[in-house]
Amino acid sequence: MARRACARHILVKTVDEANALLKRLKEGEDFDKLARKYSTCPSKKNGGSLGEFSRGDMVRAFDEAVFEGPVLKVQGPIKTRFGWHLIETIYRQ
Template identity: 60%
Template sequence: MARTAAALHILVKHEEKAKELLTQLEKGANFQTLAKKHSTCPSGKKGGSLGEFGKGDMVPAFDKAVFTGAILKPIGPVKTKFGFHIIKVLYRT
Protein backbone atom coordinates (compact mmCIF):
# COMPACT_ATOMS: atom_id res chain seq x y z
CA MET A 1 0.00 0.00 0.00
CA ALA A 2 1.32 3.43 -0.95
CA ARG A 3 2.65 5.65 1.81
CA THR A 4 3.56 8.74 -0.18
CA ALA A 5 2.26 10.49 -3.27
CA ALA A 6 2.90 13.54 -5.41
CA ALA A 7 0.04 15.50 -6.90
CA LEU A 8 -1.10 18.67 -8.60
CA HIS A 9 -4.42 20.28 -7.75
CA ILE A 10 -6.68 23.15 -8.67
CA LEU A 11 -8.74 24.61 -5.82
CA VAL A 12 -11.87 26.63 -6.53
CA LYS A 13 -14.77 27.84 -4.38
CA HIS A 14 -17.67 26.50 -6.46
CA GLU A 15 -18.47 22.99 -7.66
CA GLU A 16 -19.72 24.32 -11.00
CA LYS A 17 -16.32 25.90 -11.69
CA ALA A 18 -14.56 22.66 -10.73
CA LYS A 19 -16.76 20.71 -13.15
CA GLU A 20 -16.08 23.25 -15.91
CA LEU A 21 -12.31 22.90 -15.38
CA LEU A 22 -12.60 19.10 -15.32
CA THR A 23 -14.37 19.22 -18.70
CA GLN A 24 -11.58 21.41 -20.11
CA LEU A 25 -8.97 18.95 -18.84
CA GLU A 26 -10.82 16.01 -20.37
CA LYS A 27 -10.71 17.89 -23.70
CA GLY A 28 -6.93 18.22 -23.46
CA ALA A 29 -6.33 21.49 -21.56
CA ASN A 30 -3.01 21.76 -19.70
CA PHE A 31 -3.47 21.09 -15.97
CA GLN A 32 -0.68 23.42 -14.83
CA THR A 33 -1.89 26.29 -17.02
CA LEU A 34 -5.41 26.00 -15.59
CA ALA A 35 -4.02 25.81 -12.04
CA LYS A 36 -2.02 28.99 -12.53
CA LYS A 37 -5.06 30.79 -13.90
CA HIS A 38 -7.87 29.52 -11.65
CA SER A 39 -6.59 27.94 -8.41
CA THR A 40 -7.19 29.88 -5.19
CA CYS A 41 -4.47 27.86 -3.42
CA PRO A 42 -0.96 29.37 -3.19
CA SER A 43 0.26 26.21 -5.01
CA GLY A 44 -1.51 27.54 -8.10
CA LYS A 45 1.50 29.76 -8.78
CA LYS A 46 3.53 26.54 -9.13
CA GLY A 47 1.04 24.97 -11.52
CA GLY A 48 -0.82 23.37 -8.63
CA SER A 49 2.16 21.32 -7.45
CA LEU A 50 1.89 20.02 -3.89
CA GLY A 51 5.14 18.07 -4.14
CA GLU A 52 5.43 14.76 -2.32
CA PHE A 53 3.45 14.17 0.85
CA GLY A 54 2.58 11.29 3.14
CA LYS A 55 -0.66 9.40 3.60
CA GLY A 56 -2.64 11.25 6.25
CA ASP A 57 -0.92 14.61 5.66
CA MET A 58 -3.91 16.06 3.80
CA VAL A 59 -7.56 16.42 4.83
CA PRO A 60 -9.42 13.05 4.66
CA ALA A 61 -11.42 13.52 1.42
CA PHE A 62 -8.36 14.79 -0.44
CA ASP A 63 -6.17 12.04 1.00
CA LYS A 64 -8.65 9.34 -0.03
CA ALA A 65 -8.86 10.67 -3.60
CA VAL A 66 -5.08 10.81 -3.94
CA PHE A 67 -4.42 7.35 -2.55
CA THR A 68 -7.29 5.53 -4.32
CA GLY A 69 -7.82 7.52 -7.54
CA ALA A 70 -6.33 7.05 -10.97
CA ILE A 71 -2.78 8.17 -11.64
CA LEU A 72 -2.15 10.89 -14.26
CA LYS A 73 -5.87 11.47 -14.88
CA PRO A 74 -7.90 14.35 -13.44
CA ILE A 75 -9.95 13.38 -10.37
CA GLY A 76 -12.79 15.44 -8.99
CA PRO A 77 -14.44 17.52 -7.98
CA VAL A 78 -13.38 16.56 -4.45
CA LYS A 79 -15.08 18.66 -1.74
CA THR A 80 -13.13 19.66 1.37
CA LYS A 81 -13.44 22.48 3.90
CA PHE A 82 -11.23 24.54 1.56
CA GLY A 83 -13.49 24.25 -1.50
CA PHE A 84 -13.54 21.97 -4.53
CA HIS A 85 -10.39 20.32 -5.85
CA ILE A 86 -9.44 18.84 -9.19
CA ILE A 87 -6.51 16.53 -8.50
CA LYS A 88 -3.90 14.94 -10.74
CA VAL A 89 -1.85 12.26 -8.98
CA LEU A 90 1.64 12.13 -10.45
CA TYR A 91 2.80 9.00 -8.58
CA ARG A 92 2.41 6.94 -5.43
CA THR A 93 5.17 5.05 -3.61
Protein backbone atom coordinates in the same frame (compact mmCIF):
# COMPACT_ATOMS: atom_id res chain seq x y z
CA MET B 1 0.34 0.13 0.55
CA ALA B 2 1.72 3.46 -0.67
CA ARG B 3 2.85 5.83 2.06
CA ARG B 4 4.04 8.76 -0.05
CA ALA B 5 2.62 10.42 -3.14
CA CYS B 6 3.07 13.38 -5.44
CA ALA B 7 0.01 15.24 -6.69
CA ARG B 8 -1.21 18.46 -8.18
CA HIS B 9 -4.60 20.12 -7.91
CA ILE B 10 -6.79 23.00 -8.87
CA LEU B 11 -8.81 24.47 -6.00
CA VAL B 12 -11.90 26.60 -6.68
CA LYS B 13 -14.82 27.88 -4.63
CA THR B 14 -17.78 26.23 -6.38
CA VAL B 15 -18.64 22.87 -7.88
CA ASP B 16 -19.73 24.66 -11.05
CA GLU B 17 -16.25 26.19 -11.48
CA ALA B 18 -14.68 22.78 -10.88
CA ASN B 19 -16.93 21.09 -13.43
CA ALA B 20 -16.22 23.79 -16.03
CA LEU B 21 -12.46 23.33 -15.53
CA LEU B 22 -12.79 19.53 -15.64
CA LYS B 23 -14.56 19.84 -18.99
CA ARG B 24 -11.70 22.00 -20.29
CA LEU B 25 -9.13 19.46 -19.07
CA LYS B 26 -11.03 16.65 -20.80
CA GLU B 27 -10.96 18.70 -23.99
CA GLY B 28 -7.17 18.79 -23.80
CA GLU B 29 -6.35 22.07 -22.07
CA ASP B 30 -3.17 22.18 -20.02
CA PHE B 31 -3.51 21.41 -16.28
CA ASP B 32 -0.56 23.65 -15.37
CA LYS B 33 -1.96 26.67 -17.19
CA LEU B 34 -5.48 26.24 -15.78
CA ALA B 35 -4.11 25.82 -12.24
CA ARG B 36 -1.99 28.98 -12.56
CA LYS B 37 -4.96 30.99 -13.80
CA TYR B 38 -7.89 29.67 -11.74
CA SER B 39 -6.73 27.91 -8.57
CA THR B 40 -7.19 29.72 -5.26
CA CYS B 41 -4.43 27.68 -3.57
CA PRO B 42 -0.91 29.14 -3.21
CA SER B 43 0.30 26.04 -5.11
CA LYS B 44 -1.06 27.71 -8.26
CA LYS B 45 2.32 29.42 -8.74
CA ASN B 46 3.72 25.89 -9.29
CA GLY B 47 0.95 24.80 -11.66
CA GLY B 48 -0.95 23.27 -8.75
CA SER B 49 1.92 20.98 -7.73
CA LEU B 50 1.92 20.01 -4.07
CA GLY B 51 5.14 18.03 -4.37
CA GLU B 52 5.59 14.82 -2.43
CA PHE B 53 3.74 14.24 0.83
CA SER B 54 2.82 11.42 3.20
CA ARG B 55 -0.46 9.64 3.73
CA GLY B 56 -2.40 11.58 6.36
CA ASP B 57 -0.81 14.97 5.58
CA MET B 58 -3.88 16.19 3.70
CA VAL B 59 -7.55 16.37 4.68
CA ARG B 60 -9.36 13.04 4.46
CA ALA B 61 -11.21 13.38 1.11
CA PHE B 62 -8.08 14.71 -0.59
CA ASP B 63 -5.91 12.00 0.97
CA GLU B 64 -8.32 9.25 -0.15
CA ALA B 65 -8.35 10.54 -3.73
CA VAL B 66 -4.57 10.67 -3.91
CA PHE B 67 -3.82 7.35 -2.21
CA GLU B 68 -6.77 5.28 -3.45
CA GLY B 69 -7.69 6.79 -6.82
CA PRO B 70 -6.09 6.30 -10.21
CA VAL B 71 -2.65 7.66 -11.06
CA LEU B 72 -2.27 10.22 -13.88
CA LYS B 73 -6.03 10.72 -14.22
CA VAL B 74 -7.82 13.85 -13.04
CA GLN B 75 -10.32 13.15 -10.25
CA GLY B 76 -13.05 15.38 -9.02
CA PRO B 77 -14.67 17.59 -8.22
CA ILE B 78 -13.80 16.59 -4.64
CA LYS B 79 -15.16 18.71 -1.77
CA THR B 80 -13.11 19.62 1.29
CA ARG B 81 -13.41 22.45 3.79
CA PHE B 82 -11.15 24.47 1.47
CA GLY B 83 -13.44 24.24 -1.56
CA TRP B 84 -13.64 22.02 -4.63
CA HIS B 85 -10.57 20.23 -5.98
CA LEU B 86 -9.56 18.65 -9.25
CA ILE B 87 -6.74 16.31 -8.29
CA GLU B 88 -4.15 14.44 -10.35
CA THR B 89 -1.90 11.95 -8.58
CA ILE B 90 1.48 11.93 -10.33
CA TYR B 91 2.88 8.89 -8.49
CA ARG B 92 2.62 6.84 -5.30
CA GLN B 93 5.31 4.85 -3.52
